[in-house]
Amino acid sequence: MKIAVTSKGKDMSAEVDSRFGRCSYFVIVDVDTEDYRAVENQNAFVSGGAGVGSAQFIVEQGVKAVVTGHVGPKALKTLEAAGVEVYTGASGTIKNALEQYKSGKLKAVSEATVSQHFGLNNKKGGSF
Amino acid sequence: MNRLIVSIASGKGGTGKTTVAANLVKALNNDITQAIDCDVEEPNLHLFLKPNIFEKQKVSVPIPEIDKNKCTYCKKCSEVCNFNAITVVSKEVIVFPELCHGCGACSLFCPEGAIKEVDREVGTIETGHVGKVEFVRGILNPGEVLAPAVISEAKARIEDKKNVIIDSPPGTSCPVIEAVKGTDFVLLVTEPTPFGLNDLKLAVAMCRKIGVPFGIVINRWGIGNNDVTKFAREEKISLLLKIPYKKEFARCYARGKCIVDEFPEWMGVFRKLWNDIREDVRK
DSSP: OEEEEEESSSSTTSBBOSOSTTOSEEEEEETTTOOEEEEEOTTTTOSSOHHHHHHHHHHHTTOSEEEOSOOOHHHHHHHHHTTOEEEEOOOSBHHHHHHHHHTTOSEEOSSOSSOTTHHHHOTTOSOO | OOOOEEEEEOSSTTSSHHHHHHHHHHHHOSTTEEEEEOOTTSOOHHHHHOOEEEEEEEEEEEEEEEOTTTOOOOOHHHHHOTTSOEEEETTEEEEOGGGOOOOOHHHHHOTTOOEEEEEEEEEEEEEEEETTEEEEEEEEOTTOOOHHHHHHHHHTTOOTTOEEEEEOOSSSSHHHHHHHTTOSEEEEEEOSSHHHHHHHHHHHHHHHHHTOOEEEEEEEETBSOSHHHHHHHHTTOOEEEEEEOOHHHHHHHHTTOOHHHHOTHHHHHHHHHHHHHHHHHHO
16 A cells, blocks of 8 residues: 655655645655655645645555645645545654554544645744 | 826835825826726725725636536546646546636636536625726735736726726736736836835836836835935936825825825825826837
8 A cells, every 4th residue: 555755855764744735755655565756746836726736646646645744625625535544743754754654643634734825834844 | 198097016015006096096186087996905095085986896707617427537627727726536526716717728628518617706896986086996805816807807997098097916926917017107116225125126127027117106205225216217217206204194194195185285296297107108
């Protein structure tokens, strides 16, 4: 099963990007084999609808779950429609986040954890 | 004499666009003039002109509505959408009306004819009178982003052969361009401070790019420094008027009055400004 982790860099030691729609990279990991690849997020700098664009991209990758810091309403609506689970509250490296996901420490959300435009005002990610 | 359409803009907000617009309207006060407030996100020209409004019309933009019986989930609509306003995941088409710019590309490109356009209200146009001048104001509904749609509707009220004074939004983005494009002259209102100058330069670059003649009004003359004047001289831009920084003017503004109401000698100053613009356009 493949999951996507929002990332600031291209490998497992990179830091989790707390933003979904405007994260720098998606690290797409096969949970069973831990094989991964990083894809640059083409929606990181679009003027609007970054969450929707990123969500559609993720769905097209055949990913079953997203692991991130926060998610906004439009991205969540899109991911939910495609049956992709969204886990928020991930932090540390991508490897840490994968462990947090596997050990069940992250919670699947059904409501947006931030309002729209969150990623625009929190370019460094992290705290509110 | 040809009619004249003047838009009043600025890079920086709060420099005095509305003050200049309101005073010009009152100084002209004739039945061949229209005043149009295009600062649709926060229109405030009415506070100074106190018009009688007699007509209100809704402004709508088209958004897509999907016929699920015809849709094959081919994703063409989402591919052609520049704004991620329509997305197709699994067997679902999701429309985000607040992201939609109403361009119609999705319905145009849908190979199944499964998309029709329905109206979504985004604002209102009010029409009325202030003295002999016709007054128009565009109001964008709170939370909406499609200011240009409301601005272009407000500008559609421009009548042939009438002089027009347009109060534009601040900045240099889409709404401003919508407000100033097609006008004969842009009056850039600035203040003699580093902030004023920085944003004035952006506004000048915008005017040059869209090819509309422009000139400068410096408001709050007396504060800051002389860099705006220097910039105007170096760039050979007409500096048409300096409005001094005066407590009496601030007081007048705070009461919702125009300078020309309380200082009638300024009537002539604003009439001269209008004539100077006319001269500038003729050149």
